[in-house]
Amino acid sequence: MTPPTLDDDALAAAGRVDRDRLWQRLMEIARFGATGRGGVNRQAFSAEDAAARRQMADWAASLGLHCLTDRIGNLYLRRPGRDPEAAPVMTGSHLDSQPTGGKFDGAYGVIAGLEALQAIAQAGLETARPIELVAWSNEEGSRFQPGCMGSGVFAGEMALADLLPLVDAEGISVEAALAGLFEATPGLPARPAAAPAAYIEAHIEQGPILEREGRTIGVVGGVQGMRWLTVEVTGEAAHAGTTPRAARRDALKAATRMVVALEAAFAEADPEDILRFTVGRFEVEPNSPNTVPARVFFTIDFRHPEAAAIEDLCGRIEGICRAQAQGCPVTVTTISGLPPCVFDPAVVATVRGAAERLALSHRDIMSGAGHDAMNLARLCPTGMIFVPCEAGVSHNEAENATPDDLAAGTRVLAASLVALANR
Ligand code: GLV
Ligand code: MN
Ligand code: MN
Numbered sequence: 001m002t003p004p005t006l007d008d009d010a011l012a013a014a015g016r017v018d019r020d021r022l023w024q025r026l027m028e029i030a031r032f033g034a035t036g037r038g039g040v041n042r043q044a045f046s047a048e049d050a051a052a053r054r055q056m057a058d059w060a061a062s063l064g065l066h067c068l069t070d071r072i073g074n075l076y077l078r079r080p081g082r083d084p085e086a087a088p089v090m091t092g093s094h095l096d097s098q099p100t101g102g103k104f105d106g107a108y109g110v111i112a113g114l115e116a117l118q119a120i121a122q123a124g125l126e127t128a129r130p131i132e133l134v135a136w137s138n139e140e141g142s143r144f145q146p147g148c149m150g151s152g153v154f155a156g157e158m159a160l161a162d163l164l165p166l167v168d169a170e171g172i173s174v175e176a177a178l179a180g181l182f183e184a185t186p187g188l189p190a191r192p193a194a195a196p197a198a199y200i201e202a203h204i205e206q207g208p209i210l211e212r213e214g215r216t217i218g219v220v221g222g223v224q225g226m227r228w229l230t231v232e233v234t235g236e237a238a239h240a241g242t243t244p245r246a247a248r249r250d251a252l253k254a255a256t257r258m259v260v261a262l263e264a265a266f267a268e269a270d271p272e273d274i275l276r277f278t279v280g281r282f283e284v285e286p287n288s289p290n291t292v293p294a295r296v297f298f299t300i301d302f303r304h305p306e307a308a309a310i311e312d313l314c315g316r317i318e319g320i321c322r323a324q325a326q327g328c329p330v331t332v333t334t335i336s337g338l339p340p341c342v343f344d345p346a347v348v349a350t351v352r353g354a355a356e357r358l359a360l361s362h363r364d365i366m367s368g369a370g371h372d373a374m375n376l377a378r379l380c381p382t383g384m385i386f387v388p389c390e391a392g393v394s395h396n397e398a399e400n401a402t403p404d405d406l407a408a409g410t411r412v413l414a415a416s417l418v419a420l421a422n423r
Contacts, residue, residue: 001423003346003347004346005422012125015123016414017116019404022410029111032052039097039100039396041100041101043099043143044096044141044149045096045144045180045181046180049096050180053073053181053184063117065077065117066079069191071190072154072163073182077133079117079121079131079132080130082127086128087194087197089129089130089131090198090380091132092110092133092134093203094135094372096140100395102394106203108203108387108401110135112202116413125418129197136151136154137149144166145166145336146158148338148370148375155379157375199377199380200382200383201373201382204388205365205389206368207368210386214361215363216360216362216408217351217355218362218365218384218386219363220383220386221364222340222343222366223338223369223371225303225306225337226302226337227303227314228337229314229332230332230333231296231300233296234295234329235248235254237292252296254328258324262279274309275313276302277300280301282296282299284296302317303370318332338370344383347383351416354412358411358412367384387401
């Protein structure tokens with residue numbers, strides 16, 4: 001695809017973006033799941049997630065947007081185009097959060113999309129293509145693994161039937177939790193299947209580069225690949241006071257050795273500090289002070305910009321774990337993966353062109369964080385817009401961004417959407 005023209009209509013839409021309205025809506029959404037330390041806990045398919053969805057549907061009604069859904073609970077807000085049959089241009093992000101998440105990760109892309117649609121309407125524009133705003137289900141993957149479920153099903157990368165039976169830590173299934181989400185917005189029609197013409201997602205950077213360099217817009221060229229694995233180590237429960245060392249099969253001691261050995265092996269393989277290796281969940285059973293641990297379960301989040309490095313280094317995980325198992329059976333399972341993704345050059349050029357026309361400082365950037373855009377990129381020309389966040393902090397209740405930067409990203413989004421929707 002060749003980059004679309006950023007004409008006067010695109011600039012007019014950008015000019016209607018209202019910084020304070022954008023900020024106010026972000027703060028209203030942040031009330032759903034608000035934590036004491038200024039963040040949010042709005043995990044996928046929770047009551048808080050459902051309440052945020054209800055709020056979106058109310059805003060859609062007040063703006064005359066059509067609200068639609070699908071069986072994985074994605075919420076679509078549609079603004080018709082001149083040609084009702086034309087493939088829509090889509091924008092969006094997610095409303096679910098980490099357990100100790102911030103106000104902006106995900107919510108920004110959704111609320112920026114809503115602001116862009118309102119700005120386009122206030123500029124009196126009719127676009128050739130429809131524009132659809134979407135709030136994707138379960139991007140974070142902290143309550144139900146894997147993440148990016150909504151966009152995964154939409155893009156045909158995941159099968160709904162495989163996801164519905166998955167359970168959270170309390171044994172609640174995706175299917176049961178989804179029922180609560182649907183109850184919050186009863187009677188929404190199903191979105192008719194229609195592949196998008198293009199997709200563009202606004203997001204805070206979640207890293208320190210833009211702020212450090214004093215630039216307002218990140219023109220995102222792609223996203224590094226990620227793979228999630230689980231490791232289960234089986235030991236044997238035994239009395240803490242009586243069982244001699246030689247008679248123990250301690251799953252916790254084996255598992256901690258594994259984590260230390262993995263960390264050391266990856267540090268050695270990666271002197272330039274490019275790969276990202278995280279053990280973010282660690283469960284011990286029976287979790288009793290005076291019983292030798294019988295089972296440990298932990299997760300691995302592994303990321304790298306090169307597919308070959310992911311393949312090679314993740315391929316070493318099982319061997320490293322087994323070498324530390326000391327008699328404990330160990331099972332390593334890959335639960336999800338997204339290859340590194342390169343965004344469409346024309347969409348990237350559209351974002352860069354919009355930043356230039358709007359006289360906003362910008363730079364090209366790669367995303368370290370994962371996004372729904374990775375799934376969409378398999379379906380249609382895709383790009384992303386980053387804005388700075390304070391000290392690069394994210395997945396943290398202290399996450400912050402300035403109203404001016406958030407509005408600037410939304411102006412780039414509005415201009416890009418108009419340009420893409422008039423192609
Ligand atoms: C998304 O939140 C990610 O884990 O990158
Ligand atoms: Mn996000
Ligand atoms: Mn996130």
